[in-house]
Amino acid sequence: xxxxxxxxxxxxxxxxxxxxxxxxxxxxxxxxxxxxxxxxxxxxxxxxxxxxxxxxxxxxxxxxxxxxxxxxxxxxxxxxxxxxxxxxxxxxxxxxxxxxxxxxxxxxxxxxxxxxxxxxxxxxxxxxxxxxxxxxxxxxxxxxxxxxxxxxxxxxxxxxxxxxxxxxxxxxxxxxxxxxxxxxxxxxxxxxxxxxxxxxxxxxxxxxxxxxxxxxxxxxxxxxxxxxxxxxxxxxxxxxxxxxxxxxxxxxxxxxxxxxxxxxxxxxxxxxxxxxxxxxxxxxxxxxxxxxxxxxxxxxxxxxxxxxxxxxxxxxxxxxxxxxxxxxxxxxxxxxxxxxxxxxxxxxxxxx
Amino acid sequence: xxxxxxxxxxxxxxxxxxxxxxxxxxxxxxxxxxxxxxxxxxxxxxxxxxxxxxxxxxxxxxxxxxxxxxxxxxxxxxxxxxxxxxxxxxxxxxxxxxxxxxxxxxxxxxxxxxxxxxxxxxxxxxxxxxxxxxxxxxxxxxxxxxxxxxxxxxxxxxxxxxxxxxxxxxxxxxxxxxxxxxxxxxxxxxxxxxxxxxxxxxxxxxxxxxxxxxxxxxxxxxxxxxxxxxxxxxxxxxxxxxxxxxxxxxxxxxxxxxxxxxxxxxxxxxxxxxxxxxxxxxxxxxxxxxxxxxxxxxxxxxxxxxxxxxxxxxxxxxxxxxxxxxxxxxxxxxxxxxxxxxxxxxxxxxxx
Numbered sequence: 001x002x003x004x005x006x007x008x009x010x011x012x013x014x015x016x017x018x019x020x021x022x023x024x025x026x027x028x029x030x031x032x033x034x035x036x037x038x039x040x041x042x043x044x045x046x047x048x049x050x051x052x053x054x055x056x057x058x059x060x061x062x063x064x065x066x067x068x069x070x071x072x073x074x075x076x077x078x079x080x081x082x083x084x085x086x087x088x089x090x091x092x093x094x095x096x097x098x099x100x101x102x103x104x105x106x107x108x109x110x111x112x113x114x115x116x117x118x119x120x121x122x123x124x125x126x127x128x129x130x131x132x133x134x135x136x137x138x139x140x141x142x143x144x145x146x147x148x149x150x151x152x153x154x155x156x157x158x159x160x161x162x163x164x165x166x167x168x169x170x171x172x173x174x175x176x177x178x179x180x181x182x183x184x185x186x187x188x189x190x191x192x193x194x195x196x197x198x199x200x201x202x203x204x205x206x207x208x209x210x211x212x213x214x215x216x217x218x219x220x221x222x223x224x225x226x227x228x229x230x231x232x233x234x235x236x237x238x239x240x241x242x243x244x245x246x247x248x249x250x251x252x253x254x255x256x257x258x259x260x261x262x263x264x265x266x267x268x269x270x271x272x273x274x275x276x277x278x279x280x281x282x283x284x285x286x287x288x289x290x291x292x293x294x295x296x297x298x299x300x301x302x303x304x305x306x307x308x309x310x311x312x313x314x315x316x317x318x319x320x321x322x323x324x325x326x327x328x329x330x331x332x333x334x335x336x337x338x339x340x341x342x343x344x345x346x347x348x349x350x351x352x
Numbered sequence: 353x354x355x356x357x358x359x360x361x362x363x364x365x366x367x368x369x370x371x372x373x374x375x376x377x378x379x380x381x382x383x384x385x386x387x388x389x390x391x392x393x394x395x396x397x398x399x400x401x402x403x404x405x406x407x408x409x410x411x412x413x414x415x416x417x418x419x420x421x422x423x424x425x426x427x428x429x430x431x432x433x434x435x436x437x438x439x440x441x442x443x444x445x446x447x448x449x450x451x452x453x454x455x456x457x458x459x460x461x462x463x464x465x466x467x468x469x470x471x472x473x474x475x476x477x478x479x480x481x482x483x484x485x486x487x488x489x490x491x492x493x494x495x496x497x498x499x500x501x502x503x504x505x506x507x508x509x510x511x512x513x514x515x516x517x518x519x520x521x522x523x524x525x526x527x528x529x530x531x532x533x534x535x536x537x538x539x540x541x542x543x544x545x546x547x548x549x550x551x552x553x554x555x556x557x558x559x560x561x562x563x564x565x566x567x568x569x570x571x572x573x574x575x576x577x578x579x580x581x582x583x584x585x586x587x588x589x590x591x592x593x594x595x596x597x598x599x600x601x602x603x604x605x606x607x608x609x610x611x612x613x614x615x616x617x618x619x620x621x622x623x624x625x626x627x628x629x630x631x632x633x634x635x636x637x638x639x640x641x642x643x644x645x646x647x648x649x650x651x652x653x654x655x656x657x658x659x660x661x662x663x664x665x666x667x668x669x670x671x672x673x674x675x676x677x678x679x680x681x682x683x684x685x686x687x688x689x690x691x692x693x694x695x696x697x698x699x700x701x702x703x704x
Contacts, residue, residue: 141499159672162637166645209613209635211652243596244615261561283561285514293518300563310671312550316561 075140137195208242277310365662427492489547558593629662
C-alpha cells in the first residue's frame with residue numbers, strides 16, 4: 001500500500017522520519033464502513049470469517065492512513081477454543097466461569113493450527129493485502145484472561161479473581177500457567193503466520209497493587225514473553241492503569257510499553273529509562289473535541305516525548321464509538337506533520 | 353467513648369502511639385446493623401434523618417473500634433439543594449443533567465443552614481455522642497460533582513464532562529466555580545457545626561491526563577481548600593487513580609492525601625515529600641481473604657510507610673459489601689497491634 005512508515009523501526013527505538021501512529025480499536029464502530037459489515041454478521045462470526053475479518057482490519061489503513069494494521073479479533077477468542085462458552089451481549093459473557101480446580105483442569109490448551117485456523121488464515125490474507133504496512137497480532141495477557149474466566153464478565157471490583165489470587169494462590173497459579181502456555185502457542189502461531197509485531201493486552205492488571213502485581217502476575221508475563229522465541233518481532237505490552245507499575249515492568253521483556261493517558265509520557269520515559277519504547281498516550285475523549293484542541297494535545301505529547309527515539313503514537317485506550325472519522329484522519333495527519341518538524345524542538349535530555 | 357486515638361495527630365504528622373485507622377464506607381451494607389436500618393428506610397431519607405444518620409455513623413465506631421467516624425451522607429446531597437432531581441436506583445441518577453449555560457446558571461448555591469440543616473443537625477448529634485472519637489465531614493470535589501452533573505450518572509469514559517471541559521472551557525469553568533463556591537460554604541458550615549476534619553472526594557479526577565488535571569481542575573481544588581478558612585481542621589483529599597497526579601497535588605493545600613492501592617505507599621511518600629500526610633492504602637478485596645493474608649498485607653503497608661509520621665491506615669477505596677465483619681475487626685486490631693510494635697522496624701530514611 002505504501003512505504004514502510006517507521007512503525008517497526010520505532011518499536012526497535014531506531015530513528016524515524018516522523019512518529020508512526022495506529023489506534024487501539026481502529027477497526028470498530030466509529031467507522032460507517034465497519035458498521036455496514038457488522039449489520040450483516042454477529043461479532044463472533046465476523047472474527048471467525050477470514051475474508052471479512054481481513055476486510056475490517058484493512059478499513060482503517062485505507063481510510064485513515066494509519067501506519068500499522070492490527071488483526072481484527074478479540075482477546076477472548078482463544079478461550080472459546082479452551083472450552084469456554086462465549087457470548088457477546090454486546091459485552092462479553094462467559095457462560096461457564098472457571099473457579100475451581102476441576103474447572104481449571106478441564107480447560108484444554110488449543111492447537112492454534114487446528115482450533116484457531118481462522119485467525120491464521122486472516123493473517124495470511126492480510127499479509128498479501130497490506131503490502132508494506134506492518135501487521136500487529138495480539139493476545140490477552142494471562143491475568144486479564146483469568147479475570148474474565150473467573151468473573152465470567154467485566155467487573156467493577158474484580159473480587160472473584162482477587163479472592164482466588166489471594167486465598168488460593170496455588171489454584172490461581174495453575175490457571176495462570178495454563179493461560180501462559182496457551183498464549184505462547186497462540187502468539188507463536190500468529191508470528192509464524194506472518195504478524196510482524198504482537199501486542200499483549202493486560203487491560204486489567206492496573207487494578208492490582210504494584211506489590212501484588214509483582215508477586216502474582218509479573219512472573220507469568222515474563223514467562224510468556226520469554227517463551228515466544230520471536231526473533232526480531234517486537235512485543236508491545238498494554239496495561240490500563242500502568243502508571244503505578246512502571247518500575248516493575250520496564251524489564252519484563254517487552255520492547256514497547258503502551259501507556260494510558262493517566263500518566264504523563266514525560267514521567268513515564270524518565271521512570272522507564274532508555275531500553276524500552278513507548279506507545280501512546282492521547283485521551284480518547286480528545287477526539288470528540290475541536291481540531292485545534294486535538295492539535296494542541298498532540299503537540300503536548302510530542303513535547304513530553306522530547307524527541308526521544310522509540311515513540312509510537314496511539315490513544316491511551318480504545319477509540320470511542322462516538323468519534324468523528326474526520327477527527328481521526330486529522331489526528332493521523334497532525335501526528336505525522338508535527339513530528340516531522342520535531343527537529344526544531346529542544347531535546348529534554350536535562351530531565352533524564 | 354475512648355481516648356483520642358491519634359487520628360487528628362496523624363493528620364498533622366505528629367507522632368502517634370499506634371497508626372490510626374478508619375475505613376471508607378465504614379457505615380455501610382457489609383454491616384448487618386446498617387442493613388437492618390436500611391430495610392426500613394430509603395437511602396436518601398436515611399441521609400436526611402439526623403437521628404438515624406447519626407446512628408449509622410456511630411455503628412462502625414462501636415462495632416469495630418475504628419479511630420474516626422465519618423458523617424453518613426452522600427456527596428450528591430448538596431446537588432439536590434442546588435436544584436437537581438436526584439434518585440438512587442441504587443446507583444445515583446440525576447434526572448436533569450446540567451449541560452448548557454442556562455442549566456448551569458439555574459443551579460442555585462444553597463445556604464447550608466437553611467437548605468442542608470439535616471446534615472448540620474446530624475453533626476451536632478454526633479459530636480455529643482462520639483466523645484473523644486473525631487468526626488470527619490466531607491464533600492465531593494468540584495470535578496467529581498461536575499462529572500455527575502453533566503453525565504447524569506456514573507460513566508465508563510466520562511465523554512460528556514470531558515467534551516465540555518475540552519470544547520467549552522469557559523462553560524466548564526463557570527460550572528466548576530459554582531461548585532467550588534457551594535463546596536466552600538458547605539464545608540465551612542460542617543466545620544462550624546463541629547466536624548474535626550474534612551475529606552474532599554475527587555473520586556473521578558484520576559480519569560484525566562495529569563496535564564489536563566493541572567490545567568482544568570487543580571486551580572478550583574486549590575481555591576476550595578484555600579476558601580475554607582478552616583483553622584486547624586485537617587483536609588484530606590481522595591482521588592481514585594491518584595498515582596499519576598502525585599507531584600501535581602502535593603502542594604494543593606490538603607494536609608492528607610488518601611491513596612488508592614494502585615500506587616505503592618513507599619513510592620507515593622518519596623514523590624510527595626514530608627510536608628503532607630498520607631491515608632491508605634489496602635486493596636479492599638484483601639478483606640475477603642483469610643486473616644493471615646490480611647495481616648501480611650497490613651505488615652507490608654506499614655513497612656512501606658517505614659515509620660514515617662503522618663500515616664492514617666485506610667482502604668484504597670470503599671469497603672466491599674461482601675466483606676465479613678469479623679475480618680474488618682481483625683484489620684483494625686492488626687493495624688493497631690503491628691504499628692505499636694513499629695519501633696522495631698528500620699526507618700527507611702535512606703530511601704528519602
